Amino acid sequence: MLDFEAMIAAIGPEMLLALAGLLGVLLGAVFGDRFNSLSFKFGAASLIAALCTVLLNWEGGEAFNGLVTTSPFVNFAKVVSFGAGAVTLLMGENFLKRHETIRYEYPLLVIFASMGMGIILSASNLMTLYMGIETLSLSSYVLAAFHRDSMRSAEAGLKYFVLGALASGILLYGISLVYGFVGSTSYAAIADAEGGIGLLFGMVLMISGMAFKVSAAPMHVWTPDVYEGAPSPVVAFFATAPKMASMVVFANLMFTAFPGVFEDWQMVIAIIATLSMIIGAFGALIQNNLKRLLGYSSIANMGYALIAVAAGPEYGAAALLVFMTSYVIASIGLFGGVLAMRREGGMVESIDELAGLVRRRTGMAIALTILVISVAGFPLAVGFLGKLLIFEAGWNAGLLPLLIVLVLSSVLAFGYYLRIILVMWVREPAERFQPVDAMVTTAIYAAAAACIALFIFIGPFADWATSAAAGFYQ
Amino acid sequence: MGNFPILSAVIFLPLAGAVLIMLVRAMTGSQENDVATGNKALTAGLIFSVATFLASLVMLASFDMDAEGYQLVEEVSWFANVQYKLGIDGMSLMLILLTTLLTPLSLIASFGSVKERLTEYTIAFLVLETFMIGVFCALDLVVFYVFFEAGLIPMFIIIGVWGGADRIYASYKFFLYTLLGSLFMLAAVVFMYLQAGTSDITQLETFAFAPEVQTWLWLAFFASFAVKLPMWPVHTWLPDAHVQAPTAGSVILAGVLLKMGGYGFLRFSLPMFPDASQFFQPMMFALSVIAIVYASLVAWRQTDMKKLIAYSSVAHMGFVTLGIFSFTEVGVQGAIFQMISHGLISGALFLIVGVVYDRMHTREIAAYGGLVHKMPVYAAIFMLFSMANVGLPGTSGFVGEILTMTGAFQASTWAAAGAALGVIFSAVYMLTLYRRTVFGQVTNPALEGIKDVSVKELITLVPLLIGTLLLGVVPNLVFDVTRESSLRALQMITGG
Numbered sequence: 001m002l003d004f005e006a007m008i009a010a011i012g013p014e015m016l017l018a019l020a021g022l023l024g025v026l027l028g029a030v031f032g033d034r035f036n037s038l039s040f041k042f043g044a045a046s047l048i049a050a051l052c053t054v055l056l057n058w059e060g061g062e063a064f065n066g067l068v069t070t071s072p073f074v075n076f077a078k079v080v081s082f083g084a085g086a087v088t089l090l091m092g093e094n095f096l097k098r099h100e101t102i103r104y105e106y107p108l109l110v111i112f113a114s115m116g117m118g119i120i121l122s123a124s125n126l127m128t129l130y131m132g133i134e135t136l137s138l139s140s141y142v143l144a145a146f147h148r149d150s151m152r153s154a155e156a157g158l159k160y161f162v163l164g165a166l167a168s169g170i171l172l173y174g175i176s177l178v179y180g181f182v183g184s185t186s187y188a189a190i191a192d193a194e195g196g197i198g199l200l201f202g203m204v205l206m207i208s209g210m211a212f213k214v215s216a217a218p219m220h221v222w223t224p225d226v227y228e229g230a231p232s233p234v235v236a237f238f239a240t241a242p243k244m245a246s247m248v249v250f251a252n253l254m255f256t257a258f259p260g261v262f263e264d265w266q267m268v269i270a271i272i273a274t275l276s277m278i279i280g281a282f283g284a285l286i287q288n289n290l291k292r293l294l295g296y297s298s299i300a301n302m303g304y305a306l307i308a309v310a311a312g313p314e315y316g317a318a319a320l321l322v323f324m325t326s327y328v329i330a331s332i333g334l335f336g337g338v339l340a341m342r343r344e345g346g347m348v349e350s351i352d353e354l355a356g357l358v359r360r361r362t363g364m365a366i367a368l369t370i371l372v373i374s375v376a377g378f379p380l381a382v383g384f385l386g387k388l389l390i391f392e393a394g395w396n397a398g399l400l401p402l403l404i405v406l407v408l409s410s411v412l413a414f415g416y417y418l419r420i421i422l423v424m425w426v427r428e429p430a431e432r433f434q435p436v437d438a439m440v441t442t443a444i445y446a447a448a449a450a451c452i453a454l455f456i457f458i459g460p461f462a463d464w465a466t467s468a469a470a471g472f473y474q
Numbered sequence: 475m476g477n478f479p480i481l482s483a484v485i486f487l488p489l490a491g492a493v494l495i496m497l498v499r500a501m502t503g504s505q506e507n508d509v510a511t512g513n514k515a516l517t518a519g520l521i522f523s524v525a526t527f528l529a530s531l532v533m534l535a536s537f538d539m540d541a542e543g544y545q546l547v548e549e550v551s552w553f554a555n556v557q558y559k560l561g562i563d564g565m566s567l568m569l570i571l572l573t574t575l576l577t578p579l580s581l582i583a584s585f586g587s588v589k590e591r592l593t594e595y596t597i598a599f600l601v602l603e604t605f606m607i608g609v610f611c612a613l614d615l616v617v618f619y620v621f622f623e624a625g626l627i628p629m630f631i632i633i634g635v636w637g638g639a640d641r642i643y644a645s646y647k648f649f650l651y652t653l654l655g656s657l658f659m660l661a662a663v664v665f666m667y668l669q670a671g672t673s674d675i676t677q678l679e680t681f682a683f684a685p686e687v688q689t690w691l692w693l694a695f696f697a698s699f700a701v702k703l704p705m706w707p708v709h710t711w712l713p714d715a716h717v718q719a720p721t722a723g724s725v726i727l728a729g730v731l732l733k734m735g736g737y738g739f740l741r742f743s744l745p746m747f748p749d750a751s752q753f754f755q756p757m758m759f760a761l762s763v764i765a766i767v768y769a770s771l772v773a774w775r776q777t778d779m780k781k782l783i784a785y786s787s788v789a790h791m792g793f794v795t796l797g798i799f800s801f802t803e804v805g806v807q808g809a810i811f812q813m814i815s816h817g818l819i820s821g822a823l824f825l826i827v828g829v830v831y832d833r834m835h836t837r838e839i840a841a842y843g844g845l846v847h848k849m850p851v852y853a854a855i856f857m858l859f860s861m862a863n864v865g866l867p868g869t870s871g872f873v874g875e876i877l878t879m880t881g882a883f884q885a886s887t888w889a890a891a892g893a894a895l896g897v898i899f900s901a902v903y904m905l906t907l908y909r910r911t912v913f914g915q916v917t918n919p920a921l922e923g924i925k926d927v928s929v930k931e932l933i934t935l936v937p938l939l940i941g942t943l944l945l946g947v948v949p950n951l952v953f954d955v956t957r958e959s960s961l962r963a964l965q966m967i968t969g970g
Contacts, residue, residue: 358594363500373627379620380627385553388616391664407657414653418630418646426634426642459553 009061010068011122013050013078017115020046021108028104035104040093043107047086047114054078062124066186069124072468076321077248078121084240084328085114087443088335092233094437095339099231101147109146110237113139117245121252126175126185129253133171133213136242137164143237144230156229163222164212171209177202187257195261203258207268210253213246216306217275220299224283227295232347235291236335239298240328247305247324255313255472262312269310270402276303277409284416289349290338293416294331297375300409301327307406308390311397317469319393322462323386326374326454330383333371333447340364340436340444351420356429364441365424367448374451376417377410382454389462479548480536481560484529484570485607488577491522492600499593512592516585519596523578523603530574530607537567539954542962544613544676552617555672559613563959565740565810566610568952569733572817573610575937576729577603580722583825583934587832588636588720595636599722602628606730610737615663615673622698622734623656629723629731637718644711644718651711655701662694666746679745679966692750695742703735705795706765709788716784717837721828724780728787729821733813736794740806744798745966751799752967758799759882759889765792766896774903779827779837782907783820786863789896790816796893797878801967805881806960811952812874815862815945819871822859822938826852829931830911833924839907844916849926853912855935860908862942864901870945 008015024042028035035042060070089110096102116136123129141164145157175185181198182190193199212219227235254265280300287293305323308316341348358365374381387410394403454461495515502511537545544561552558562570581599588595605628608621626649634645667673670681683691701708712732716724744751766789773785790812797809829852830845831837846853862869865876875897883890916922927935945952 359591362496362594366496369627378627379623384620388660388664391661392668395664395668403661407661411650411654411657414650418649421627421631422634422642422645425631459551462553 003063006061007063009057009059010063010070011118012057013053013082014115014118014122016053017046017050017111017118020049021111021115024104024108024111028108033103036102037093037097039104039107040089043111044086044089046111047082047089050114050118051079051082051086054082066188067125067128068119068122069187070122071471073317073321073471074121074248074252076465076468077244077324078118080325080328081117081121081241081245082114084244084332085110085117085237087332088233088237088240090439091236091332091336091339091437091443092231093439095231095233099147101231106143106146109139109143113143113237114241117242120249121245123249124187124256126178126187126190126257129249130168130172130175134168136245137168137213140164140238140242143234144226146234147231150231152229153231156226159229160222160226167209167212167219170205170212174202174205174207174209177205187253190257191259193260195264200261200264203261203265204268206253207265207272210246210250211272214243214250214302214305215295215299216272216302217279217299218272220276220279223299224287224292224295227291227298228289228349232291232335232338235294236332236339239294239331239335243298243302243331244324244328247302247309247320251309251313251317251320254309255317259313266310266312269306270399273303273306273310273402274405276300276306277405278303281409281412285412287416288351290341290351290354290420291349293351293420294334294338297413297416298331300413301375303409304387304390304406307394307399307402310399310402311393313469313472315393315396316390317472318462318466319386319389321465321468322458323390325465326382326386326451329447329450329454330371330375330381333367333444333451334375336440336444336447337364337368337371339440340433342434342436343431344434351423352427353430354420354424355427357424359429360432364436364444367444368424369421370448370451371444372417372420376413378414380455381451382458383451385455385458385462480529480533481546481548481562481611484526484533484574485560485604485611487526487529488522488600488607489604491519492597492604494522495519495593495597495600509589509592512595513585515593515596516581519600520578520581522600523574523581526603526607527574527578530570533562534567534571534955537562537564537955539564540958542958547613552614555667556616557614557674558617559674560611560617561613561676562611563962564956565737565959568810568814568955569610569730569737570607572733572814573603573606573730575941576725576817576821579821579825579934579937580725582930583725583828584720584722585930587828588722591635595632598628598632598635599726602632602726606726606734609734613675615666615675615678618675619656619660619663623653625731626652629727632723633715633719636720636723639718640714641718644714647711648715651701651708652698655698655708658694659698662691666691675741681746683747685749688747688750689753692743692747692754695738695747696754699735699738699743700761701735702738703732703791703795704788705735705761705791706768706788709765709769712788713781713784716787716824717778717780721824721831724824724828725821728784728824729817732787732791733817736791736798736809736813739795739798740810740960740963744963748967752801755799755801755885758795759886762792762796762799763889763892763896765789766796766893767899770896770899770903774899774906776903777839779839779907779911780824781837782839782903783823783827786823786900786903787816787820789900790820790863792896793875793878793893796882796889800878800881800885801964802881802884803960803964804877804884806964807953807956808874808877808879808881810956810960811870811945811949812878814952815870815874815942818938818941818945819859819862819869822935822942823863825931825934825938826856826859829927830924834920839910841918842911842921843914843918844921845912845924847916848921848924851932852927855927855939856908856912858939859942860904862946864904865897868943868946870942870949872946873949
């Protein structure tokens with residue numbers, strides 16, 4: 001017999017999203033193009049509703065005989081991911097309208113992708129995990145190629161699909177090895193099993209698959225190309241919601257399914273983190289395209305986040321949540337900036353196009369400066385405290401070499417972040433941008449304000465993250 | 475006064491002004507660079523910085539000079555065991571007063587000399603003032619670090635936007651140099667926090683770190699403060715930054731930002747790592763003496779007036795470290811005094827260079843000569859500050875140098891002898907500069923029409939002049955305020 005209340009508590013938000021997605025398909029079939037514009041509000045409303053459902057069932061629960069288990073830790077990630085999904089959806093509406101590609105499929109795909117995120121976050125069984133990942137990925141491939149008439153978008157979609165399918169294959173191979181040696185796909189059973197060499201093999205393959213999803217080196221190669229090629233609103237979505245979800249899933253998987261072989265995966269993740277920080281920082285240093293730069297910067301930032309994963313559940317869990325949230329907020333604002341870079345004749349993406357922005361749009365330039373400061377991890381914005389907590393976590397876990405790389409890569413990162421600030425403030429102004437959509441402006445200002453506000457009120461926020469991660473301390 | 479958070483009020487008053495100016499600007503929607511709007515913004519900024527100065531005088535009035543420890547303490551929990559904790563002692567009070575005095579003066583100096591984007595310029599200065607005051611008020615390591623680092627951004631923008639031809643290079647160099655030093659300090663901050671379980675400075679002062687740990691922590695803090703001060707051999711960013719920065723930027727840079735290094739040594743290195751400070755005393759003496767002698771010699775050979783004064787700053791900061799690491803009351807008191815005095819004198823010297831730069835648009839010494847015929851008042855003021863920079867008795871420069879050298883003499887005769895050599899060299903380069911710019915015949919025809927100092931320039935220079943002479947004659951004005959804090963720092967290091 002099904003315990004309906006427990007089921008709602010465990011996967012209520014995902015069920016809601018599934019129903020909303022299906023309803024959207026119906027509405028689209030009935031109203032056709034007349035639904036296009038409304039569908040964005042519909043999608044955002046669904047995501048907000050799902051977010052509220054998460055908040056109402058904060059403590060989480062278990063359903064389907066242990067196929068899904070939710071906890072405050074993953075619910076925290078759901079809140080951020082759904083929120084980011086809703087904001088990026090609204091930010092993108094006018095962009096698509098101008099490119100005459102506004103179609104109701106877009107918000108529906110975002111809804112389904114978000115549902116996939118919810119499922120992987122709730123997963124406590126490898127089968128659930130895999131299904132969720134595929135839901136998320138398939139929606140993402142289509143989104144990346146959403147401008148189907150554009151060569152760049154189609155190329156991005158194809159690259160993403162081919163590499164993503166490979167990564168899924170690797171992940172699945174890992175899952176099957178783990179299943180073969182443990183005899184179960186449940187996280188709890190894997191955690192209890194005797195760890196043999198076969199289990200380790202499977203685990204490393206799974207880590208590789210997950211590394212692809214969070215775009216960590218050496219599985220990062222798709223990131224700059226997809227960031228550059230896919231439509232900007234889609235990239236804004238990719239850079240925020242799925243990153244948060246996948247990173248927390250990554251941590252959750254390691255913390256709950258493989259606690260017995262902590263030392264083994266800690267080393268693997270430490271290597272991935274090191275590579276990501278180095279490749280991300282050096283890669284970004286030579287970019288001229290803002291979207292590509294943000295792509296490499298995300299690789300480096302995922303490297304920082306992986307330090308928290310490598311620090312283990314006791315030290316790293318709360319730091320991971322704070323850091324990823326601050327990263328997601330800053331990214332929303334920065335991609336708002338990308339969406340605002342429109343001139344007569346289309347979008348521009350080169351950093352040089354921001355020249356002298358402070359004279360053209362002082363407010364926006366200041367907001368973008370705050371966001372860059374935050375993502376660079378400089379004091380005065382929450383990104384600094386996120387990095388500080390990561391540093392503390394790494395220190396507590398004794399990961400000194402990683403911290404040295406963290407510091408050096410941060411210095412390197414200042415090189416390219418400073419360049420953005422410098423171009424905006426110092427260079428002779430370029431031609432004025434076209435008027436910016438109200439939603440995008442709001443998002444940029446709100447993100448900048450949030451970066452400052454969270455910096456000042458980090459106390460309650462960090463406490464919230466710590467209480468969400470409290471399940472790992474026992 | 476009760477529980478009114480006067481420190482927070484002084485810190486955030488300039489920031490409030492900056493936000494207000496920004497909002498007015500956003501509401502009026504003025505995108506153009508017309509000078510009238512800019513001057514209004516600058517005037518508003520000036521009003522706020524004067525208000526801040528007055529507020530800091532209130533702070534001085536409510537300060538009890540005979541009390542030990544920190545006063546006017548404010549404390550609010552921030553996150554984990556980190557507190558937003560503020561408090562001042564005599565040393566920080568004097569540096570805050572210096573900051574709040576120099577900021578309005580440098581804003582006044584900007585009228586007419588800065589022509590572009592005055593609104594942003596004013597905002598940058600007000601934001602910078604907030605961070606500078608914050609550095610001197612912070613009683614928590616993390617809060618200190620935040621203010622310390624945050625100040626880099628507005629200064630970076632000030633140099634990068636309103637600087638000279640090579641401003642981009644200079645601003646990058648300034649930023650990355652300082653940042654690299656600070657990251658070592660950040661690592662040390664995190665370590666100390668994890669070891670002691672608190673980042674409260676008052677508690678860390680009594681926390682005994684193991685001697686070998688102290689060595690490393692001391693070096694990490696040293697990396698940051700040595701760059702900031704700057705000490706030889708990491709001083710090379712300073713001449714570039716000074717030469718490229720606008721006049722007001724140089725005033726603040728030399729007047730206040732450099733003092734953060736000396737302040738850091740006194741606030742952190744001495745009380746928290748006493749063993750390591752003792753251990754590194756010979757090294758600090760050596761570096762200080764090298765800085766004094768070397769920088770003075772380099773200053774002598776400069777052809778750019780600002781560069782000359784920048785190198786002279788490096789030399790004068792050498793006296794500060796010399797005094798601090800003598801571990802004597804005279805030396806430490808002298809070091810604090812030297813910081814205040816140098817703030818006034820170097821600020822004034824940069825303003826003086828600014829006066830002729832605004833008229834001639836060159837800082838080359840060779841372009842001048844014979845200014846005394848055209849600008850007699852200017853020549854007189856310049857003379858006074860040159861003498862003060864050399865350390866003539868009766869000016870504040872003398873008190874600082876004589877005390878730091880006396881302190882150093884008690885610890886090491888050789889160091890004092892080396893420093894004394896620097897005093898002679900300082901006379902050489904300052905008199906050379908003065909002779910070549912002010913005396914002689916007017917050779918450059920462009921100088922024919924040059925006008926003497928205006929009222930605006932007098933307003934900026936006279937307060938500094940009064941300050942220099944007053945402190946030179948009645949140095950106890952400073953010593954009475956700073957005595958308790960210097961004794962306290964010394965107590966912790968000598969354990970007595």
